[in-house]
Amino acid sequence: MTKLISHEIDIVKSETSKINAVDFDNLTFGRTFTDHMFICDYENGAWQTPRIIPYQPMTMDPSARVFHYGQAVFEGMKAYKDADGKVWMFRPEDNFNRINKSSARLAMPEFPKEYFFKGLTTLLQMDSDWVKPGKGNSLYVRPFIIATDPAISASPSNNYRFMIICSPAKAYYTDKIKVLVAEKFSRSANGGVGFAKAAGNYAAQFYPTSLAQKRGFQQIIWTDADTHEKLEEAGTMNVFFRINDKLVTAPVSDRILDGVTRKSIIQLAQDNGIEVEVRPITVTELKNAAKAGSLKEIFGTGTAAVISPISAFEHAEELFELPNIDNSYADTLKDTMLNIQHNLTEDKHGWRYGV
Amino acid sequence: MTKLISHEIDIVKSETSKINAVDFDNLTFGRTFTDHMFICDYENGAWQTPRIIPYQPMTMDPSARVFHYGQAVFEGMKAYKDADGKVWMFRPEDNFNRINKSSARLAMPEFPKEYFFKGLTTLLQMDSDWVKPGKGNSLYVRPFIIATDPAISASPSNNYRFMIICSPAKAYYTDKIKVLVAEKFSRSANGGVGFAKAAGNYAAQFYPTSLAQKRGFQQIIWTDADTHEKLEEAGTMNVFFRINDKLVTAPVSDRILDGVTRKSIIQLAQDNGIEVEVRPITVTELKNAAKAGSLKEIFGTGTAAVISPISAFEHAEELFELPNIDNSYADTLKDTMLNIQHNLTEDKHGWRYGV
Ligand SMILES: Cc1ncc(COP(=O)(O)O)c(C=O)c1O
Ligand SMILES: Cc1ncc(COP(=O)(O)O)c(C=O)c1O
Numbered sequence: 001m002t003k004l005i006s007h008e009i010d011i012v013k014s015e016t017s018k019i020n021a022v023d024f025d026n027l028t029f030g031r032t033f034t035d036h037m038f039i040c041d042y043e044n045g046a047w048q049t050p051r052i053i054p055y056q057p058m059t060m061d062p063s064a065r066v067f068h069y070g071q072a073v074f075e076g077m078k079a080y081k082d083a084d085g086k087v088w089m090f091r092p093e094d095n096f097n098r099i100n101k102s103s104a105r106l107a108m109p110e111f112p113k114e115y116f117f118k119g120l121t122t123l124l125q126m127d128s129d130w131v132k133p134g135k136g137n138s139l140y141v142r143p144f145i146i147a148t149d150p151a152i153s154a155s156p157s158n159n160y161r162f163m164i165i166c167s168p169a170k171a172y173y174t175d176k177i178k179v180l181v182a183e184k185f186s187r188s189a190n191g192g193v194g195f196a197k198a199a200g201n202y203a204a205q206f207y208p209t210s211l212a213q214k215r216g217f218q219q220i221i222w223t224d225a226d227t228h229e230k231l232e233e234a235g236t237m238n239v240f241f242r243i244n245d246k247l248v249t250a251p252v253s254d255r256i257l258d259g260v261t262r263k264s265i266i267q268l269a270q271d272n273g274i275e276v277e278v279r280p281i282t283v284t285e286l287k288n289a290a291k292a293g294s295l296k297e298i299f300g301t302g303t304a305a306v307i308s309p310i311s312a313f314e315h316a317e318e319l320f321e322l323p324n325i326d327n328s329y330a331d332t333l334k335d336t337m338l339n340i341q342h343n344l345t346e347d348k349h350g351w352r353y354g355v
Numbered sequence: 356m357t358k359l360i361s362h363e364i365d366i367v368k369s370e371t372s373k374i375n376a377v378d379f380d381n382l383t384f385g386r387t388f389t390d391h392m393f394i395c396d397y398e399n400g401a402w403q404t405p406r407i408i409p410y411q412p413m414t415m416d417p418s419a420r421v422f423h424y425g426q427a428v429f430e431g432m433k434a435y436k437d438a439d440g441k442v443w444m445f446r447p448e449d450n451f452n453r454i455n456k457s458s459a460r461l462a463m464p465e466f467p468k469e470y471f472f473k474g475l476t477t478l479l480q481m482d483s484d485w486v487k488p489g490k491g492n493s494l495y496v497r498p499f500i501i502a503t504d505p506a507i508s509a510s511p512s513n514n515y516r517f518m519i520i521c522s523p524a525k526a527y528y529t530d531k532i533k534v535l536v537a538e539k540f541s542r543s544a545n546g547g548v549g550f551a552k553a554a555g556n557y558a559a560q561f562y563p564t565s566l567a568q569k570r571g572f573q574q575i576i577w578t579d580a581d582t583h584e585k586l587e588e589a590g591t592m593n594v595f596f597r598i599n600d601k602l603v604t605a606p607v608s609d610r611i612l613d614g615v616t617r618k619s620i621i622q623l624a625q626d627n628g629i630e631v632e633v634r635p636i637t638v639t640e641l642k643n644a645a646k647a648g649s650l651k652e653i654f655g656t657g658t659a660a661v662i663s664p665i666s667a668f669e670h671a672e673e674l675f676e677l678p679n680i681d682n683s684y685a686d687t688l689k690d691t692m693l694n695i696q697h698n699l700t701e702d703k704h705g706w707r708y709g710v
Contacts, residue, residue, distance in 0.1 A: 030418070030507035037417060059412045062392060062520050063385070067501050070425045070554030071561070107561035142507055146422050147558075152385035152497055152522065154591050156561045165417050167507065182546070189544035189580035191537070193559045199425030200555010203502075204548045206426070206462035206511045225544035226581045236509050 009038075009122055014054035017129070022168065024132055029304070030140070030167050034127040038119040038164040041148070042109055047162070050115050052123055055165065061150035065157040071147035072199035073102035076236075076303045077260075078138040078169070079124055079355065081131040082343035087124055087355040089141070090341050092117070094260045099143060102196035107156040108145060115162075116143070123164055124355045130168050135338050140169040140304070169304075176311035177218040179234065179298075181283055182208070183316065186225035187232070187255070194255035205235050217314065219300070224255065229282045237300030237308060238262035241286060242329050244294050247276045261301040261337070267349060268336050274329060283315055290320040298322060299330040306341075307334040364393075364477055369409035372484070377523065379487055384659070385495070385522050389482040393474040393519040396503070397464055402517070405470050407478055410520065416505035420512040426502035427554035428457035431591075431658045432615075433493040433524070434479055434710065436486040437698035442479055442710040444496070445696050447472070449615045454498060457551035462511040463500060470517075471498070478519055479710045485523050490693050495524040495659070524659075531666035532573040534589065534653075536638055537563070538671065541580035542587070542610070549610035560590050572669065574655070579610065584637045592655030592663060593617035596641060597684050599649050602631045616656040616692070622704060623691050629684060638670055645675040653677060654685040661696075662689035 014035045022032055033055045040050040066072050075095040080088050096117070100110045120141070124131070131139040143164045147157030185208035188194025193201060205220070212220050221239055224230040232250055233239055238259040241248045247269050252258040269276050289295035290313075298310040309330040312321040339345040343352060369390045377387055388410045395405040421427050430450040435443050451472070455465045475496070479486070486494040498519045502512030540563035543549025548556060560575070567575050576594055579585040587605055588594055593614040596603045602624050607613040624631050644650035645668075653665040664685045667676040694700035698707060 028506075028508075031505075033418060055417070057414045057416050060415050061412050062410070062518055063388060063497075063522075066422060066554075067427055067499060068429055068497070068554055069557035069561075070427060071558040072422055072425060074423055105562055106558045107565050140507075142418075142423070144422060150386075151383075152495075152520075153383075154557050154560075156565065163417055165507075167418075184546050186544045186546035189541045189547060191539050191541035191580055191583075192544060193555075198555060198558065199421075199423055200548075200553060200558060202424035202509050203426040203461045203553065203555060205509075206424075207460055210462050210511065225546055228546075 008050070008118055010049055010051040011122070012051070012053045013126070019129055024168060027168055027170055029169055032167055034130040034139070034166040034168070036123055036126050038123045040111075040115055040119065040162045042160040042162070047109075047112060047115060050119050052119070052126065060148065063150040063152050065147035065149045065151065068152050069147070069154055070198070070200040071106050071108060071157055072144065073099060073106060073108065074142060074144035074197050074199065075099045077141045078303055078341070079131050079141055080138050080342045081133040083133060085133070086343070087128050087131050088341065088343055089120070089353040089355060091260050091264070091351045092120065092353050095143070098197065098258065099145070102198055103145060105193055105196040106198055108147070108160060111145065111162050119164055121355050123166065127166060128355075130166065132168065135342055136170060138169050140167045142167065176309045178216060178312040178314070179219045179221050179310050180212040180215070180217040181221050181231070181313055181315040182223045183228050185220075186228070187222040189225055189255070191254060195252065195257055197257065209235060221313065223283065229284065231281050231283060231286060232256050234300050236304060237302035239298065239300050240265065241281060241295065242297035243289050244296065245275070247274055247329060248281050249276070249278055250280060251278050259301060261303055261306060264337060264351065265301050265307070265333055268333055269329070272332070272336070286313075287315060287318070287320065290322075295322065296325055297328055297330055306337050363405070363473055365404055365406040366477070367406070367408045368481070374484055379523060382523055382525055384524055387522055389485040389494070389521040389523070391478055391481050393478045395466075395470055395474065395517045397515040397517070402464075402467060402470060405474050407474070407481065415503065418505040418507050420502035420504045420506065423507050424502070424509055425553070425555040426461050426463060426512055427499065428454060428461060428463065429497060429499035429552050429554065430454045432496045433658055433696070434486050434496055435493050435697045436488040438488060440488070441698065442483050442486050443696065443698055444475075444708040444710060446615050446619065446706045447475065447708050450498070453552065453613065454500070457553055458500060460548055460551040461553055463502070463515060466500065466517050474519055476710050478521065482521060483710075485521065487523065490697055491525060493524050495522045497522065531664045533571060533667040533669070534574045534576050534665050535567040535570070535572040536576050536586070536668055536670040537578045538583050540575075541583070542577040544580055544610070546609060550607065550612055552612065564590060576668065578638065584639065586636050586638060586641060587611050589655050591659060592657040595620065595654050595656060596636060596650065597652035598644050599651065600630070602629055602684060603636050604631070604633055605635060606633050614656060616658055616661060619692060619706065620656050620662070620688055623688055624684065627687070627691070641668075642670060642673070642675065645677075650677065651680055652683055652685055661692050
C-alpha cells in the first residue's frame with residue numbers, strides 16, 4: 001500500500017486492482033465493488049479528514065446505534081463513460097441535497113458539500129477503469145451515512161460515518177414487470193419518513209413484496225395508508241401513468257421520495273411536447289382507465305433502471321394487462337435520458353456533471 | 356483465551372474481567388457492556404453453531420444490508436438478582452416471541468427457541484457478577500438481529516447475525532417527565548411496521564423528539580397518522596391514563612408495540628381491583644378530562660423504566676399539568692412489578708424465569 005496525502009483527502013491506494021477478476025458481462029447488481037472507498041467520520045461534533053482507502057471490511061462495535069435504532073440514510077446515483085473515455089454523473093447535486101434532507105429527518109448531521117464532491121470525483125477518478133462505456137453500462141455509486149456511536153440508548157448518535165462505495169452495474173430490471181397495488185400493507189405515514197432515503201423504509205417493504213413475488217408480481221405500487229386509494233410509488237421507483245396521451249404522476253409529499261429520475265422525466269416529457277399532470281391519482285381512476293382502454297402505459301422511474309415498463313397490475317384480485325404499444329413514452333423517454341447520461345446528445349438543462 | 360466447547364454453544368471465555376473498572380453507582384444507560392456476548396450466524400439457510408465470546412468489535416462489510424436497508428430488529432429485557440444471589444428474568448418468552456414477530460415483518464428468518472434460551476441463560480450465568488442485587492438495579496439484555504449480506508440490492512439478505520449483548524443499568528428515567536402530544540409528525544402507519552421492534556422505527560422518532568426536547572418535553576406521545584386524534588404510545592413506552600379511578604390504555608394494533616410491561620401492568624392493576632379499559636382514547640377526551648379534573652395520572656410503561664410517571668402534557672400549545680396525588684397507581688404498580696421482578700414477593704402468574 002502506498003500512502004499519498006492529498007491536501008484535502010488522505011489517500012491510501014490499493015497496490016493491485018481486482019478488476020481483472022470481474023466478468024463485466026455477468027454482473028449481479030450490488031455484489032461487486034471497486035478497488036477503493038471513501039470514508040469520512042463525524043466525531044466531536046465535526047466531520048474529520050476524509051479518506052480514500054482500499055475497499056475493505058470495517059470494524060464496528062456490536063452496540064453501534066445503526067444496528068439498534070436504524071440511523072442510516074443513503075443515496076444512489078450512477079457514473080457513465082462516453083466514447084472518449086470521459087466519466088459523467090447525472091445531477092449529483094440533487095443526490096447531495098437529498099442525503100442531507102434524509103439526514104435531517106433522522107437527526108443526523110449535514111454532510112459538507114465540498115467533501116461530498118471532492119470525495120466523489122477523487123474516488124471516481126481513481127476507479128475510473130470500473131466505469132465501462134456503452135449504453136446501459138454504468139457504475140452505481142452509493143453514498144451512505146451510518147450511526148457508529150457504541151451505545152444502546154434510544155437517542156441520536158454522537159458519531160457517524162459517511163462512506164461512498166461503488167459497484168459496476170448493467171440494467172437493473174430487464175423484462176417488463178407486473179405489479180400489485182397495495183391494499184393492506186403500507187410504506188409510509190403522513191408525518192413519517194417516507195420522503196427520506198432512510199434505511200428502515202426499505203426493510204419495511206421486503207415482507208409485503210415477498211408475498212407479492214410469490215404470486216408472480218415483481219413489485220408493489222404503494223398506496224396511502226389511510227384509504228389505500230391514492231397511488232404513490234413503488235419500492236425504489238416513482239410511478240407514471242399514461243392516460244391517452246397524457247402522463248400522470250403523484251405529487252411528492254412527506255410520504256413519497258422526490259426522485260431525480262422522476263423530475264427529469266417530467267422535464268423531458270414536457271420538452272417532447274407530452275403533457276404531464278402532477279396530481280393525486282386514485283386506484284379507481286386507474287382501473288376505470290384500464291377498463292375504458294385509455295390507460296396506455298405504466299412505468300416506474302429510478303436511478304437503477306431509469307425507466308421500468310410495467311405490463312400489468314392487480315388490485316382486489318382483478319388483473320389488468322396493458323396492451324403492447326408502438327412508440328411508447330417509456331421507450332422514448334428512456335432513450336432520451338440515456339443519451340444525455342452517456343453524453344450522446346445535447347444537455348440543454350445542464351444535468352451532466354463531468355468527473 | 357481458553358477455548359471450551361460445550362456440546363451446544365462454542366465458548367471462548369475472556370481471561371480477565373472488565374468489571375472492576377466499572378463504577379456501578381454512576382452508569383450511563385447502554386454505554387458499558389459485560390465481558391461476553393452471544394453470537395449466532397445465519398448462513399446457507401440455517402442458523403449455525405452459536406458462540407459466546409469476549410465482548411468485542413466485529414468486522415462488517417460496508418455493503419452489509421443492515422447499513423443500507425435497515426433489516427434489523429431487537430429486544431430489550433432485564434435480569435435481576437435477588438438477596439440470595441439468584442438471577443431472574445421477567446417473561447423472557449414474550450420477548451422471544453416478539454423478536455420473531457418483528458423478524459417476520461422484516462422478512463428475516465425465525466430464531467430457534469432453544470438457541471435463544473440456551474444462549475441467554477449461558478451468557479447470564481457467565482456474566483452473573485454484572486447483575487447487581489438491589490431494587491432498581493438490573494442488567495439490561497439486548498438481543499438483536501442484523502442483515503449481514505454484503506450486497507446492496509434492495510431485497511432481503513441471505514445472511515444474518517443474531518447477538519445478545521448486556522449492559523448494567525440503573526433506573527432509566529429518574530424524574531417525572533413532560534410530554535408533547537404529536538400533531539404533525541407520526542411514528543407509524545396502518546399496515547406498516549409500528550408493532551415491530553424494527554430499528555428504523557426508532558431513528559424516525561429522533562428528530563421530532565429532539566424538537567420536543569428543545570421545548571422542554573422529554574418525550575412525544577404519538578397519535579395516529581390519519582387524524583392525530585388517537586393517543587397511541589411514546590418513544591419506548593406504552594401509555595396509561597388514569598381517569599378518576601379507572602386506567603385506560605390504547606389497544607395494540609399494527610401501529611403499536613405490544614409491550615410486555617403494558618400487559619403485565621394491566622394484569623396487576625386488575626389483581627389490585629383497579630378497573631382497566633383497553634380502548635381507543637382521543638386527545639379530545641384527554642383534554643376534557645384534564646379540564647374537568649378527572650384526569651388523575653398519566654404514565655408510560657416499558658422495560659427500561661418499568662413505569663415512568665408523566666407530570667404534564669401539551670397539545671395545540673395548551674399545557675396541562677397534572678396534580679400530585681398520594682397513593683398513585685404509578686407508584687403502587689411499579690412497586691408491585693419490581694417486587695415480582697426482584698423475587699421479593701409471590702409470583703402468582705409465573706412470570707419470573709430463573710437463570
Ligand atoms: C422509494 C424510492 N422511490 C423512488 C426512487 C427513485 O429515485 P431516483 O430517481 O432519485 O433514483 C428511489 C430511489 O432510487 C426510491 O428509493
Ligand atoms: C415503541 C415501544 N413501545 C413500547 C415499549 C414497551 O415495551 P416493553 O414493556 O415490552 O419493554 C417499547 C420497548 O421497550 C417500545 O420500543
